[in-house]
Amino acid sequence: MSTLSKRRSVAVLGSGLLRDVPILLLSRQFDRVYLYDLQHLASVRLWARLNRLADLDFQTRDLSGVEQLREKPGVQPRPLNFLNDIPELDLVISANLLSQIGVGIGRMAAADTTLPGDASPRLIAAHVEGLKSLTCPSLLLTDRSYEVLDKSGRVLERDDLMKGVELPPSGREWSWTVAPYGELSPDYQAVHQVASIRINAS
Numbered sequence: 001m002s003t004l005s006k007r008r009s010v011a012v013l014g015s016g017l018l019r020d021v022p023i024l025l026l027s028r029q030f031d032r033v034y035l036y037d038l039q040h041l042a043s044v045r046l047w048a049r050l051n052r053l054a055d056l057d058f059q060t061r062d063l064s065g066v067e068q069l070r071e072k073p074g075v076q077p078r079p080l081n082f083l084n085d086i087p088e089l090d091l092v093i094s095a096n097l098l099s100q101i102g103v104g105i106g107r108m109a110a111a112d113t114t115l116p117g118d119a120s121p122r123l124i125a126a127h128v129e130g131l132k133s134l135t136c137p138s139l140l141l142t143d144r145s146y147e148v149l150d151k152s153g154r155v156l157e158r159d160d161l162m163k164g165v166e167l168p169p170s171g172r173e174w175s176w177t178v179a180p181y182g183e184l185s186p187d188y189q190a191v192h193q194v195a196s197i198r199i200n201a202s
C-alpha cells in the first residue's frame with residue numbers, strides 16, 4: 001500500500017471471513033474496498049455494518065473460471081477480466097484463494113466428465129495470468145505446497161498445490177502449520193509453504 005501513489009479502490013479476491021487481510025487498514029486507506037468470494041457470511045456483513053465500514057462492497061462471485069472452461073474447453077478462460085471494468089482500481093489482493101481453486105476444481109474435474117482433466121492447472125494459470133494482465137499492481141498470497149510430517153520429521157505425504165504451474169518470483173515465503181500434531185492425528189502434522197508475490201501492473 002505504501003508504494004501506491006493513489007489509493008482509490010482495492011479489490012480483495014477470496015475475502016471470506018476477512019481474517020487474512022488488514023481490513024480496517026484497507027478501509028481507512030482506500031475510498032472503496034471490493035470484496036469477492038463465493039459467499040460472505042451474514043455475520044461478516046453484520047460486523048462491517050456495526051463497525052460502520054460503509055466503503056466495503058461485498059460481491060458474490062465464482063472467481064475460478066470453471067463455467068467459462070466448461071462452455072468453451074478449447075479457450076483459456078479469463079476469470080479476472082471483470083476487474084478491468086472497476087473504475088479507479090489501484091490494487092488487487094488475491095488472499096489465500098488460489099490453492100482452494102486448485103483443490104476444489106481438481107475434485108470437480110475428477111467427478112465431472114464435462115470438464116477437461118487438466119482443469120485445475122489451467123484455472124490456476126488463468127488466475128496468475130489474470131493478475132499479470134491487470135493495469136494496477138497486485139499481491140498474490142497463496143499456499144503453494146504442503147507436507148505431512150511425522151514426529152521424527154519424516155515426510156509422509158507432499159503435494160504441489162499449484163499443480164505444476166510456475167508462479168512469479170516470491171517476495172517472501174513462510175511455513176504455515178495448518179494442522180498441528182493432535183488436530184488430524186497425534187502422530188503427524190500438516191505444514192503448508194506460503195508465498196507472498198508482488199505483481200507489477202502490465
Ligand SMILES: C[S@@+](CC[C@H](N)C(=O)[O-])C[C@H]1O[C@@H](n2cnc3c(N)ncnc32)[C@H](O)[C@@H]1O
Nearest residue numbers: 014015016017018019020037038062063064095
Ligand atoms: C482460505 S479461505 C481465505 C480466507 C480469507 N482470505 C480470510 O481472510 O478470511 C479461501 C476463500 O476462498 C473462497 N473461494 C474458494 N473457491 C472460490 C471460488 N471459486 N470463487 C470465489 N471464492 C472462492 C472460499 O469461500 C474462502 O472464503
